[in-house]
Amino acid sequence: MKFLVNPSKFNKVADYVFIPVLISSIILFSIGLIFAFYLSPDDYQQGSTVRIMYVHVPSAWLALLTYAIMTLYSIAGLAFKIPFGFIINTAVAPIGAVFTLICIISGSLWGKPMWGTWWVWDARLTSVAILFIIYLTIIFMNLSFENRIVREKVVAIFILVGSVNLPIVKFSVDWWNTLHQPATISKLSKPNIDPSMMTPLIIMTFAFIMIGIAIAILRIKTEIISRKSYLS
Amino acid sequence: MILVKDLSIERSNKKIFENVNLSLGSGKIILLKGKNGSGKTTLLKALLNLIEPSSGAIYWKGKLLKKNLYNFFNHVTYIADRTSSLSKLSVKENIKIWKKIFLSNISNSQVENILKTLKLDIYLDQKVNSLSFGETKKLEFLRLIIENKKIWILDEPLSNLDDESIDVIAQTFEDHRSKEGSIIFSSHQESEINVSEEVLL
Amino acid sequence: MIILNKIISFYYREYKLNLSGFQDILTNIIFFFVSIFIFIFSIGPDKETISSIGIGIVWTLLLLSSTLSLRKFYQDDFENGNLLIMHLNGFSFGFIAILKTFSHFIFVQIPFLLSIPIACILLNIANDKLIYLFSSFIIGSFILSCLGSISSSMNLMNQRNFLIGSVIVMIFSVPIIIFSVGIANLEENFNSLISVLFGILLIVFAINPWASGLCLKLSLENN
Numbered sequence: 311m312k313f314l315v316n317p318s319k320f321n322k323v324a325d326y327v328f329i330p331v332l333i334s335s336i337i338l339f340s341i342g343l344i345f346a347f348y349l350s351p352d353d354y355q356q357g358s359t360v361r362i363m364y365v366h367v368p369s370a371w372l373a374l375l376t377y378a379i380m381t382l383y384s385i386a387g388l389a390f391k392i393p394f395g396f397i398i399n400t401a402v403a404p405i406g407a408v409f410t411l412i413c414i415i416s417g418s419l420w421g422k423p424m425w426g427t428w429w430v431w432d433a434r435l436t437s438v439a440i441l442f443i444i445y446l447t448i449i450f451m452n453l454s455f456e457n458r459i460v461r462e463k464v465v466a467i468f469i470l471v472g473s474v475n476l477p478i479v480k481f482s483v484d485w486w487n488t489l490h491q492p493a494t495i496s497k498l499s500k501p502n503i504d505p506s507m508m509t510p511l512i513i514m515t516f517a518f519i520m521i522g523i524a525i526a527i528l529r530i531k532t533e534i535i536s537r538k539s540y541l542s
Numbered sequence: 543m544i545l546v547k548d549l550s551i552e553r554s555n556k557k558i559f560e561n562v563n564l565s566l567g568s569g570k571i572i573l574l575k576g577k578n579g580s581g582k583t584t585l586l587k588a589l590l591n592l593i594e595p596s597s598g599a600i601y602w603k604g605k606l607l608k609k610n611l612y613n614f615f616n617h618v619t620y621i622a623d624r625t626s627s628l629s630k631l632s633v634k635e636n637i638k639i640w641k642k643i644f645l646s647n648i649s650n651s652q653v654e655n656i657l658k659t660l661k662l663d664i665y666l667d668q669k670v671n672s673l674s675f676g677e678t679k680k681l682e683f684l685r686l687i688i689e690n691k692k693i694w695i696l697d698e699p700l701s702n703l704d705d706e707s708i709d710v711i712a713q714t715f716e717d718h719r720s721k722e723g724s725i726i727f728s729s730h731q732e733s734e735i736n737v738s739e740e741v742l743l
Numbered sequence: 744m745i746i747l748n749k750i751i752s753f754y755y756r757e758y759k760l761n762l763s764g765f766q767d768i769l770t771n772i773i774f775f776f777v778s779i780f781i782f783i784f785s786i787g788p789d790k791e792t793i794s795s796i797g798i799g800i801v802w803t804l805l806l807l808s809s810t811l812s813l814r815k816f817y818q819d820d821f822e823n824g825n826l827l828i829m830h831l832n833g834f835s836f837g838f839i840a841i842l843k844t845f846s847h848f849i850f851v852q853i854p855f856l857l858s859i860p861i862a863c864i865l866l867n868i869a870n871d872k873l874i875y876l877f878s879s880f881i882i883g884s885f886i887l888s889c890l891g892s893i894s895s896s897m898n899l900m901n902q903r904n905f906l907i908g909s910v911i912v913m914i915f916s917v918p919i920i921i922f923s924v925g926i927a928n929l930e931e932n933f934n935s936l937i938s939v940l941f942g943i944l945l946i947v948f949a950i951n952p953w954a955s956g957l958c959l960k961l962s963l964e965n966n
Contacts, residue, residue: 643832
């Protein structure tokens with residue numbers, strides 16, 4: 311597992327893994343989209359719009375997951391002085407921002423036919439919007455500091471402080487009465503979703519994970535290279 | 543009292559200096575010489591524990607500096623190459639604030655004498671931002687007397703000063719040396735200050 | 744005893760500094776009132792609407808005008824080296840952050856407290872709500888001071904884009920605004936909401952010395 315903290319080992323592993331990950335993400339996307347559009351049934355209430363779920367839910371999960379990864383790597387970078395953590399932070403932030411944006415856009419496309427409005431000020435939606443702004447702030451902070459050492463540490467501190475938003479996003483549907491429905495799928499209880507809808511959702515989630523990893527590998531490798539040229 | 547052993551400092555993988563050895567005992571004046579960018583300020587900042595050395599160590603009274611930091615700070619005055627006086631306030635108010643901050647019991651007549659020798663007494667009621675740069679710099683040296691500490695760490699104290707003021711400062715250094723104090727300062731220009739050791743970076 | 748004397752002289756210095764720059768604080772307050780006028784002009788002078796959204800307006804503008812003075816929080820002391828002098832004088836960076844936060848609260852936020860009653864008259868807010876507004880403002884503005892300390896210490900080395908400091912404060916002030924406005928609008932929930940607000944205060948107050956202290960140390964190291 312050393313490749314998770316060491317740039318040169320990461321480069322080696324990434325070279326092996328990149329092509330398979332890319333191919334598998336393409337395959338998973340095609341299977342998942344076929345499932346989502348043709349093989350899964352319409353919802354008895356929502357009709358065909360339920361298919362937005364296959365994009366909305368995975369992107370929401372990944373938006374949160376990306377931030378959680380950045381939080382862990384910030385702790386690693388600040389507390390254990392692992393510089394690779396800062397590389398990950400810089401590389402991964404735009405990916406998380408894009409996932410959050412996909413989640414927000416698909417969610418409001420879903421909300422228009424179901425709730426009758428593009429946007430409501432409910433706790434889940436607001437906290438995800440704040441998550442998006444936090445991602446943007448991280449990206450802008452990465453662009454606006456001249457001194458690299460200060461920049462990466464300050465951004466890591468900001469990520470740690472901003473991570474208070476994560477539990478708020480996650481539990482907002484349980485803590486407050488919101489228009490947004492509570493989570494259907496959880497680890498502890500049997501999911502109350504039909505298997506015919508569960509399968510494409512899982513496949514699409516893995517497809518999103520794979521494409522996320524592929525882009526992340528590319529971005530991390532560029533980041534490592536740019537730092538080497540900076541150092542020498 | 544301060545012992546610097548094999549100190550090397552890297553910043554973003556670039557070596558700034560390597561294997562510097564220093565020992566600053568009482569009654570000693572050390573001059574750091576070197577070109578711009580040779581790491582004079584960096585070394586002085588490392589002495590204040592602001593910069594982590596990549597190898598080597600700094601000791602204060604036989605203990606690691608890091609472990610004994612606030613004890614060390616009780617004995618040290620640092621003057622950076624920028625002036626710390628508050629520009630919106632008058633010279634008098636600045637002196638009053640310094641006296642309060644450093645809990646100094648220096649008498650007013652003593653301060654007036656020093657101001658006279660530095661030729662600052664005519665500006666006493668003027669705001670600091672109406673003074674010239676050299677004059678604010680001279681005002682900054684008043685802190686050395688007000689703080690009344692044993693070790694002086696000075697970054698480029700002689701730049702922007704005329705010969706007359708440099709003579710005054712040389713005299714102050716001599717007085718401090720005779721009182722068992724010790725001084726470490728950096729400079730890139732030649733001066734007539736009588737130093738006991740020169741370190742070339 | 745020495746440390747107590749040092750703290751007192753620290754506040755003496757802050758007092759002198761803020762007194763010499765008192766027109767800055769006054770400008771902040773004038774900004775606050777001018778924005779209230781503009782708000783009223785833009786929504787029309789209907790008494791019912793104004794008094795129903797008045798508390799929200801007061802809170803938004805308080806937040807905006809307190810972010811105006813953020814740049815001064817550490818920047819001056821950082822640039823002329825006084826932060827380092829305070830550190831050499833025996834204060835750790837986290838402790839400097841705490842002292843500075845209190846100083847910002849006393850010298851920048853408290854003057855706003857005096858201007859709130861006038862704003863209430865202008866915005867037709869009922870007198871019995873004033874006490875709720877006051878109590879939420881005292882806690883909320885202290886949270887804003889802590890957040891301001893964190894964000895301005897983060898941006899000490901940021902020469903290009905200081906506005907991001909205000910954005911950071913505004914992001915984290917969302918819960919404060921929600922609960923503070925809630926306090927003033929729902930009197931029966933007063934105790935529970937003020938406890939939540941107080942909880943947020945304690946969390947932010949605990950994070951503040953750690954985050955600000957680390958950022959101050961970083962900026963001084965790399966300056």
